[in-house]
Amino acid sequence: MTLHEPIAIGRLASPRPRLAEILLWLTPAVAYFLFPDNLALGVSIMTYAVAVLALDLALGYAGIVSLGHAAFFGIGAYTAGLLTIHGWREPLTGLLIAGAVSLCAGFLGSLLVVRGKDLTRLMVTLGLGLVVFELANRMSGITGGVDGLSGIDVAPLFGVFEFDLYGRTAWWYSYAVLFGVFVFLRVVLASPFGLSLRGIREGGKRMPALGASVESRLRVAFTLSAGLAGISGGLLAQTTQFVGVDSLSVPLAAEFLVMLVLGGTGRLYGALAGTALFLIARERLADLNPVYWEFWMGVLLMAVVLFLRGGLVGALARLWARLRPASEGGAR
């Protein structure tokens, strides 16, 4: 009838990319050609971004604050590493298996995590992280203990592209995986399931009154998130050819959380921006002072949380909305 309906429908989440997004996804490729000597940083940003995206599914959409995501990340990393060491050197299937193992671990974890309220959940995920870390530490016969797993020699991608010293193959490989995970999440989150997760985050108490089972929905989200974190870990193992026990550590899980909050939760792009910001800032800050870089990271974190509601991407979105107030609801 009027314009209200198309506007309202236009605000429903959609998996369709906008032009700006397509351009945005081309920027890493530009960086590839502009900074051919610093591919490792790009690889590491794209690798961790997968884990932070996974965390965004759990925290930003389903509202589960997790300090245990390094556990699933690390399980994926060890799975991929161990597979290679024991002769399964094909990277893509290795990565999928890593994700599948983490998915199973995530499902088991989800049975504990979705009970209780926010603080309980946070503590359960923290407990899971600690338990898995110490298990890996103790099972040094398998995991290499504090020495980590080395000698991970991945077969060429598609049997053709060697993982070279410059990290070219690793770069394109992680770019493709990141893109795949992003598209997957984008599709899932534009579905009724995605809407229901946002519903739980926004009004979890109302959901049962609509006939929805909150717990089962959260279990699925957490499990899925764990599986994606495992893919991220697998990617790390394959591209760096090393897995250390710190890939399972709670401090790493906290870093994921910091990356996500810096970028902004619940918008996917926040995960990407936050990971890039964190890792680039860390590299720059560590150049300035290799010992005290965390001081400035702490300052940055507080500044973002206190003054940039919705993180970097949230602030940009508001700025964008303010710059074009002409059409009603120009934010989108």
Added chain:
Amino acid sequence: MSGTSSLFSPEAGAALSTKGLTRVWGAFVANSDIDFALPTGARHALIGPNGAGKTTFINMLTGVLAPSSGQVFIGGEEVTGLSQEKRVAKGVARTFQINNLFPGLTVLESVLLAILERKGEGDRWFRPLRAYKPEIEEAMELIRDLGLEAQAGEETQRLAYGKQRLVEIALALATRPRILLLDEPAAGVPAGESAEVFSVIARLPREVSILFIEHDMDLVRRFSERITVLVAGKILTEGAPEEIMSDPRVREVYLGEGHD
């Protein structure tokens, strides 16, 4: 004078009924031995002073709260042990006294969410929301019915309070209830707009049986066909509006407390 047993035996014929429903917290008895029947198609008001246990009663009907003893029946079937979600599937919907909405979702998203949950689509991962054309159309129809069309694309938290109360009702209606429980639907709505909220309710089809809690006696008189008075967790009396309004016991209860 009624007030003792109603025309309807507790289980049969009623859309919703209770038998001996009781809820205690320690020594405090919030609801005591309530026998109640809501006939199909009813427009039934539940009134009583603050703290009479009205919301407790609704919470037990919907499964938010487990009774200490007693039973709840939907269409003759016992549902006392069923969860809130399962009772929704049996056609019970409610609104909340204090807004219980999805602040960051738009009105359309909220209503669509309710419709998709009703249809059991909430678990679907790969079908984009925009492909749900009939559901979107249904949501927009409901939104138009409630006069919320201009706000359909707005985040619920940005709506005026009176409009948010209408979203409360929209969410309940989106579940296509056979039984609708309204906990002070016009609470907090400016005086001039509360009749608007109730006119929406009055337009609902007769298949929907309605029980509502309301403090405004004028609204109760206009929109109810039968009234149950709850005092201190017990049913004081039940009857047609004019009987209740002229009942000296009811007048006493209401004069005794400076009601608003």
